[in-house]
Amino acid sequence: MSGREREAPFITVVMPVRNEARFIEGTLYSLLEQDYPGDRFEIIVADGFSDDGTRDIVSRLAGSHPQVRLADNPGRRSSAGRNVGFRLGRGDYFLVVDGHCHIPTTGLLAHLARIFRETGADCLGRPNPSTRPT
Numbered sequence: 001m002s003g004r005e006r007e008a009p010f011i012t013v014v015m016p017v018r019n020e021a022r023f024i025e026g027t028l029y030s031l032l033e034q035d036y037p038g039d040r041f042e043i044i045v046a047d048g049f050s051d052d053g054t055r056d057i058v059s060r061l062a063g064s065h066p067q068v069r070l071a072d073n074p075g076r077r078s079s080a081g082r083n084v085g086f087r088l089g090r091g092d093y094f095l096v097v098d099g100h101c102h103i104p105t106t107g108l109l110a111h112l113a114r115i116f117r118e119t120g121a122d123c124l125g126r127p128n129p130s131t132r133p134t
Contacts, residue, residue: 009113011041012091016073016081018048020099025057027101032065036109042091043068045099046084048076054099 013031017024024045031043045058047070055070062068071088073081082096093116097103105111115124 008037008040009092009116010090011036011109011112012085012089012094013041013043013109014082014085014089014094014096015043015045015099016048016078016085016096017045017050017054017099018073018076018078018081019050019052019054021050021053021057023100024054025061027097027099027103028058028061028065028068030101030103031097031109032061032067033106034109035106036113038067041067041109042089044071044085044088045069046071046073046081048073048078048081 015027020027028043028045031041032038034041045068047055047058049072058068058070062070069088071084073084075081075083078098085096086094093112095109095112112124115121
């Protein structure tokens with residue numbers, strides 16, 4: 001095991017979804033193909049009882065990728081799904097990714113870990129353009 005793998009924090013990716021069959025497989029693969037140790041992250045898909053095949057896709061991928069877990073989100077909404085994932089997750093850090101996100105780089109998880117390590121931040125977020133002062 002390299003020094004990088006020993007030092008890699010465990011990351012929980014929480015993915016609240018409902019009826020994302022068109023996109024979920026691509027989004028999951030973009031996470032599974034990250035340049036990050038496979039045993040140092042998990043993806044919890046909190047499904048709000050999809051009826052479009054989303055659950056079948058996630059279950060199939062979970063069968064061949066131990067990082068993927070399907071969890072029920074009885075609240076159905078994204079906010080309730082995030083709470084399900086936060087309760088079940090084991091991460092040192094938590095990342096929320098929607099089921100239809102395009103992740104253009106294989107470095108997302110490594111960059112996240114590096115930013116936390118280098119800055120000592122407790123939380124990271126993106127700016128919300130609608131709340132920026134003009």
